[in-house]
Amino acid sequence: MSYVRKGTSALLSTVLTLSVLAKEPDKTPSISDYVKTLKYAKIDASLKEEIRQILEKNKLPSTRPEFCPLNNTMTYKQTVDSLKSIVTVFQDDCFDGNQSLIDQILTSSNELEAQLNKLAEEQGKETKDVIPATEDVKIDGIPLTQLMNGMNTLFSNNKCTNLDKTPFLERSADVIQTFAQFGLYSPAGVSVAYGGLAVASILRFINGIFDKRFEFENETDIETFVKLNCAYYDVRNQVRALEMFDIDTDEHYKDKEVAKLLLDEVTKANKAFSEAKEKSLVELEKIKTTQVNNVDKETEKLISDIFEQIKNPIVDLPGKSATYQQAEVLGQLVFIRPMLEEVLTDYINESTGADKFLNILFKNKLAMLDDAQSLMEMTPKDFNSKFLNDISSSFNRVLGTIAKKRESTKKVFDETYTIDLGSEKLTVKEFNELLKSKELEKREKELTTALEKMTELNKRLDTIIAKKEYSSEDSKDGGLREIIKSLDIVKNHVYGKYGKQFIEKMRDLSESQNKNFDEKFDTFKERYFVNESGDIGNLSEDEKLNACVDASTGREIWVYSQKLSELGYDFLATNNDIFGDPDKNKDRKIIKSHNDSAVLARRIITAKNYMKMIANAESFGKTEVEIEGKNLSILEAKEEASTIRFYGKVMTINEAQKYLDKEFGQKGLKNDRIGQIMLEIMNNRERTILLQDFYKGNDCDTMTTITR
Numbered sequence: 001m002s003y004v005r006k007g008t009s010a011l012l013s014t015v016l017t018l019s020v021l022a023k024e025p026d027k028t029p030s031i032s033d034y035v036k037t038l039k040y041a042k043i044d045a046s047l048k049e050e051i052r053q054i055l056e057k058n059k060l061p062s063t064r065p066e067f068c069p070l071n072n073t074m075t076y077k078q079t080v081d082s083l084k085s086i087v088t089v090f091q092d093d094c095f096d097g098n099q100s101l102i103d104q105i106l107t108s109s110n111e112l113e114a115q116l117n118k119l120a121e122e123q124g125k126e127t128k129d130v131i132p133a134t135e136d137v138k139i140d141g142i143p144l145t146q147l148m149n150g151m152n153t154l155f156s157n158n159k160c161t162n163l164d165k166t167p168f169l170e171r172s173a174d175v176i177q178t179f180a181q182f183g184l185y186s187p188a189g190v191s192v193a194y195g196g197l198a199v200a201s202i203l204r205f206i207n208g209i210f211d212k213r214f215e216f217e218n219e220t221d222i223e224t225f226v227k228l229n230c231a232y233y234d235v236r237n238q239v240r241a242l243e244m245f246d247i248d249t250d251e252h253y254k255d256k257e258v259a260k261l262l263l264d265e266v267t268k269a270n271k272a273f274s275e276a277k278e279k280s281l282v283e284l285e286k287i288k289t290t291q292v293n294n295v296d297k298e299t300e301k302l303i304s305d306i307f308e309q310i311k312n313p314i315v316d317l318p319g320k321s322a323t324y325q326q327a328e329v330l331g332q333l334v335f336i337r338p339m340l341e342e343v344l345t346d347y348i349n350e351s352t353g354a355d356k357f358l359n360i361l362f363k364n365k366l367a368m369l370d371d372a373q374s375l376m377e378m379t380p381k382d383f384n385s386k387f388l389n390d391i392s393s394s395f396n397r398v399l400g401t402i403a404k405k406r407e408s409t410k411k412v413f414d415e416t417y418t419i420d421l422g423s424e425k426l427t428v429k430e431f432n433e434l435l436k437s438k439e440l441e442k443r444e445k446e447l448t449t450a451l452e453k454m455t456e457l458n459k460r461l462d463t464i465i466a467k468k469e470y471s472s473e474d475s476k477d478g479g480l481r482e483i484i485k486s487l488d489i490v491k492n493h494v495y496g497k498y499g500k501q502f503i504e505k506m507r508d509l510s511e512s513q514n515k516n517f518d519e520k521f522d523t524f525k526e527r528y529f530v531n532e533s534g535d536i537g538n539l540s541e542d543e544k545l546n547a548c549v550d551a552s553t554g555r556e557i558w559v560y561s562q563k564l565s566e567l568g569y570d571f572l573a574t575n576n577d578i579f580g581d582p583d584k585n586k587d588r589k590i591i592k593s594h595n596d597s598a599v600l601a602r603r604i605i606t607a608k609n610y611m612k613m614i615a616n617a618e619s620f621g622k623t624e625v626e627i628e629g630k631n632l633s634i635l636e637a638k639e640e641a642s643t644i645r646f647y648g649k650v651m652t653i654n655e656a657q658k659y660l661d662k663e664f665g666q667k668g669l670k671n672d673r674i675g676q677i678m679l680e681i682m683n684n685r686e687r688t689i690l691l692q693d694f695y696k697g698n699d700c701d702t703m704t705t706i707t708r
Contacts, residue, residue: 035280037276039421041272041276043269050262054457055457058255222502229494229571230574233575247464248464256458259457263451263455270451273444273447277435284431291413295402295405299398300402302339303398303399306333307392311392326375337369340366341366348363348366362390362394368387414429491578494578495579496587497587500591503568503591506564507673510568510681513560513564514558514677514684520550520553524550524691527550530690544698548695551691551694552691552695555688555691555692558687558688565681568598569674572594572598593673594675596664597663601676603645604657604679607642607643607656610627610637611638611642617634622634
């Protein structure tokens, strides 16, 4: 979809459907306002489309090659261990006694180790399947630059008596690969400048390692090359993320104008949503407290003060006799008696329940106030025993009942209190369910994601627009010239000598194992009289056990050959963006040929898989099947799946296989390309399944003759 920039006025009319935004200016939001926001708030469809279009127009690559170890805590721990191992090498005569350089490297290493440990602690065991954005994972670019430069000096000068090349390379590759994935910054906040310097230092060290010789004769060499290749891939993405090569155009300024307006909208939306989520709970708690406290509030207020005076028997006190206190109590009780009888109806009327006689007692005691003079003439002792103790207990019963009523009100508040939203009402219980709902979580995630993406885009556009050509000001390009130069040098290693050696080593190893599989399978069939359906001849128990071992071995060989060829394919897929015109470079021509063969082989394999899927669908009586995201009739699907397009050619599956054989090497010849081997290995897949079916069908996992 082409991106059409709306005018400012048109864009401003695109707003979030947030009810809270519609409230009157300067009016304090009510609980209804907050709940409406949480109940109905979402990004307007037109605004969502605006965001999608501008992000699509300015998108960055985000996928990682599958064979690179993902960025998790195990990677951090391994990197920390590798850092420590490398630093121990710095303790000898690597720098001819240059203590300041040693101190710089040790300090940088400690700083980076602390940052890695913090990342591991924060992220736990969560695995990331995308490149961490600059805003997500940050590493200080200054110590990283110092460390990488020091390590490069160490390796290039090669003066260390304790330097064991192979483990040093392996550990260095761990460190490089991990840090190449991160956003880079400096404490001063100049992310592009110091990120750029760190990128340049990483590239220098990668180049320094590539300048040494790779033999690919052992697994360590292969793994180290893969890690460095992954690091180079990540550095390329870091360079893109830092927008180092982007030149500002009118479109960037237009996009910035739109992006700023969109950011303002989603910022307001997130603020309103967050405020509603936080304050709605506070407001509801206030409402609950008020409702609970309002239960028999007047009754409690009337009797609580007098109860404090009469809850204990009256006795002589210093400066106040018992008789004086008796007069005070009677005076207050007589004064408030009419009000007491009005609010205490439930406690003094006739009752048929358990409180029947307590009510009678309370009523009788209040009636004694008709002759207050007689009560006054009692001795304090008689006054306490014949009147005060009972009426005090009755008041205490009232206060206890009020407390129970309030507790009951608190318990049923969520079910009984309703929030008026205008078109509907929600109980607090329903609102709490809304807060926990997946639907609300989804809308909130949509809002926060939009904010994160628009914030990142605005920063990226700011970075591009801020660049100035031929300015006396600091360009803050972080050594861009060196980055360009280093990228090209490393590219010459990957898209050149070592890339060619690596892909051909993977081809040779996978081809060798595939031939090994052919021999093992043919021997298996002949030795154990196995036909194409997997049936076996009349074998003794010992012969069957041997057959189980051979079937398992054959399957393992096929899987190994497939994984070796897949590593070669992944190398090509990872670096496909740098495999351009090979010009007259022999190594590049060979790599490009391998790459093209792998692309064609992958399309043939995909086509065959689709044809199997279509056949299965047809056997189940289905009339449609999905191909490349499109629902097609069986006939259309067969035509689509069996058509292979390659460099303008349109071929059937058989024609494509013949073309692959012709252009990229005949089976068994030295100039076979990796695509040819991929296809040969996949052609053995059904034979491997036959071995697997034999193994499982004969219960090979549990078979043994040792105990017999």
